[in-house]
Amino acid sequence: MPDSFSLRPSSRPVPRGSGDDRLFLTGRKLREGAELMFFAYRAFTRDPDRILHERGYGRAHHRALHFIGRRPGIPVAGLLDILGITKQSLARVLRPLVEDGLVESVAGEADRRQRLLTLTAEGRTFEAALSEAQRERLARAFRAAGPEAVAGFREVMARMIDDDDRDDILALVYDTPGEIP
C-alpha cells in the first residue's frame, strides 16, 4: 500500500506548559480544522478556476451553471435563494451566460413573470468540463481516504451549516436531481 502513509494524527507532543491538556488539545484540533478548511477549499477551487479564467468567467459563473444544471427550470428567485446573493450580483453573472448561449431563460408557463433557467447543450458541456476537474480531485481524496472517512467528512460538513439552514440545504444536496421530466 504505497499511498496510505499516516496523515499526522494530531495526538502529538504538547509544547511548553499549557495548563489544561484537554482544553489545549481541543483548541488545537479546532485550529487545525479551521486551517484545513482554508487550504482544502483553496485546492478545491483551483482546477475549475483555471478553466473559467481561460474563458473569461469567474467562480460565480461556475456556481450559477452548477445549480442551474442541478435544477433545470429553476426560476431566478430560486437560484438567488441557493446562492445567497443579490439579484444585481446574479444578473451580472447570468447576462453573459445567456448571451454566450450557455443558459436559456424562458418565461414560466404557469406564472409568466418568472424566468425559468436551463442549461443549453453547450452549457451542459461546459459545466461538465468544469465539474470534471473538481470531481477528479474529490474522487482521489475520497478514494485515498476511504468510505468511513468520507462518511465522517459528510457528517462534519453538514454540521457546519447553520441549524436554521441545514434542512433546506441538505434537501437540495441529497434530493433527486430533478431532471426535466
Next chain:
Amino acid sequence: MPDSFSLRPSSRPVPRGSGDDRLFLTGRKLREGAELMFFAYRAFTRDPDRILHERGYGRAHHRALHFIGRRPGIPVAGLLDILGITKQSLARVLRPLVEDGLVESVAGEADRRQRLLTLTAEGRTFEAALSEAQRERLARAFRAAGPEAVAGFREVMARMIDDDDRDDILALVYDTPGEIP
C-alpha cells in the same frame, strides 16, 4: 438523544434509469461532496466575516492575522508563501493592519532586509475574537459529528490538497505553534 437524527446517508432510491448504479452513485456522491464543500465553507466564513465587516476589514485581513499569530516573527515572504498571493495584494491588507496597530513589523536581526511580523496585544485580542466565532461553529460541528467523523473529515481535507503542496501544508497545520522562544 435529541441531536442525533440521521443526516441523510446518500444510499437512497435511484431516479430514472441511469444504467450503471455503481458509476451513478459515485458521480452522485462526488456532486454531493462538492456541494457540501460550497455550503459548509460559506457557513464557515460567515461569523468572522460579519465581525470583520463591522471594523472595515475583509476576509484577507483575517487570514493575515491568523497566520501571523500562528508564526510570530514570520517574514513577509513566509506569509506570502502560506497565503499564496502576490506581495501587492498582501501589502494592501498589511498596511492598514500595521497602521491600526494590530500588526508590528520590525526589521530582522540576522537579515535586516526582512520585515518580521508579529501581532500586537490589540492584534491578538482582535484575532482571538475573530477565531472564536469560527471555533465555536467548528466545535459544535465536531461535537455533534463525533471523533470518528472528525478523523474522517481531517483525512479527506488533507487528501484534497495538491500532492505537491500537501507535506508543506500539513507541516504548517500540525507542527508546534512556534511561539516566540
Next chain:
DNA sequence: CGTTTATGTCAACGGTCCTGACATAATTCG
C-alpha cells in the same frame, strides 16, 4: 383597479485578487 410579486437595470462603491514596472536597502558572491 390597486397592490404585490418576479424580474431587470442603472449607478456607485468596497474588497480581493492580478500583472507590470520601478525603487530601495541589505546581503552575497566573484
Next chain:
DNA sequence: CGAATTATGTCAGGACCGTTGACATAAACG
C-alpha cells in the same frame, strides 16, 4: 570592493464579485 541577487515596498491599472439604493415593467392577485 563592486556587481548581482534578495527582501520588501509602492504606483498604476485592471478584473471579478459582492454590496446598497433606486427605479421600471409586466404579470398575477385580491
